[in-house]
Amino acid sequence: MSYFELKDIKDDPSKIEAMTIQQLRTALRTAGIPPKGLKRELVSALQSYLAKEIDGAGESSLLADKQDPSSNSDKRISMMMETKSVEDQVQDANSFSKVSKVQQSRRTVKQLQIKGKTVDVNAKMVATEQKKSACASGRMTSLTKKKASSDVDSKYVSAKNRDTLPVNLSEPWTILAHKKPQKGWIAYNPRTMRRSLPTENTKFVKILSWNVNGLRALLKLEGFSAMELAKQENFDVLCLQETKLQEKDVESIKQSLIEGYENSFWACSNTRLGYSGTAIISRIKPLSVRYGLGMSDHDSEGRVVIAEFDSFYLLSVYVPNSGDGLRRLTYRITEWDPSLSNYIKELEKSKAVILTGDFNCAHEEIDIYNPAGNRRSAGFTIEERQSFSTNFLSRGFVDTFRKQNPDVVGYTYWGYRHGARKGNKGWRLDYFLVSDAIADDVHDSFILPDVIGSDHCPIGLVLKL
Secondary structure: OHHHHHHHHHOOOOHHHOOOOOHHHHHHHHHOOOOOOOOHHHHHHHHHHHHHHOOOOOOOOOOHHHHHHHHHHHHHHHHHHHOOOOOOOOOOOOHHHHHHHHHHHHHHHHHHOEEEEEEEOOHHHHHHHHHHHHHOOOOOOOOHHHHHHHHHHHHOOOHEEEEEEOOOOOOHHHHHOOOOOOOOOEEHHHHHHHHOOOOOOOOEEEEEEEEEOOHHHHHHHOOOOOOHHHHHHHHOOOEEEOOOOOHHHHHHHHHOOOOOOOOOOOOOOOOOOOOOOEEEEEEEOOOEEOOOOOOOOOOOOOEEEEEEOOOOOEEEEEEOOOOOOOHHHHHHHHHHHHHHHHHHHHHOOOOOOEEEEEEEOOOOOEOOOOOOOHHOOOOOOOOHHHHHHHOOOOOOOOEHHHHHOEEEEOOOEEOOHHHOOOOOEEEEEEEEEHHHHHHHHHHEEEEEEOOOOOOOOOOOEEEEE
């Protein structure tokens, strides 16, 4: 099959579905894409390639992607197929010699990594081949292949070498992606920026937080295992947002989720089924648990779970999105944010507070790939950003990731459209905010961009007790 034949079928998806496995493999080879997987994966890879031919340079929109929950399942599957096949498929398909050169360079890098040697590739050569073919890999690391986090730092390269390392084509988050980067900004790289855990004599708690964008759908995804994530990160507490569960689903989910984490607490939406929802899952038994802010106007959507531990309160929060046409913007900034702020300040009178979750706000320009293009998009309006500052930061809560990494571009959300994740065109919407009184006890605040399965990735906090 020729390249021109591929172009003929790109406007008729039914032709792709009707193709045999052999025809699909032939078409993918023509496009320079390894034809791996079952038929549905081959179809997805070809559709992704053809879609990129139509519009490969677009940018995701928080507003477009987060306001259509009915399409999330299909988008999630498409995203998973993209990340399991070659991500940045060849745009210059007429030049197959260029494709083969880049593939040969990738094989060389992979061979060096497998042998455990220091990868000292000629970065200039790799960059040249990238420019010639306009391709970059976006394959995400599989959870099942990652080692436990307890030894992850032993394989990290020291921070002083971070700027001299060649770009790892399988880790797109290590690429500084920003429409208007400032001098001194660098890309977040967990391999070099995460800190080793405190010594054995230091007591600490490790907390993860993740907007899963539908927990049942996540657990059904091939290749994802909640147990693998638990083994990899060895967390004490896991906070979830946007679980989209109904109360009748909770018991069955609890039984099958993570062994060894016997304490779990769930808030579900009562007004819309399959919407919102938060949870706290812990192997440490909390002293007490509360749900919501104690105000009926805010508590019908299951957006808050509060667990009290010995030295702090922990809140898993899913802040309302301002919505299509910013229809909930006024509610968000005049009612929800002030109510949450007042509530946590009351809690703070007895002990420190850790507030985590999806805040649906990229606070500063460093927190979003395209700030200029999203001034009136939900999640980056000046009103939301000012509210974030006024109700949280100005009232004594510390953005732990930004305190630790003032000049680091690290995203936690990528829309499903236009390959945003593989191009690292994202938003930082997920936070750990802590009371100023314990800010200096934060040992590490990190992002896990390699964990796939949602349009968000998990974030983490290590707090010395």
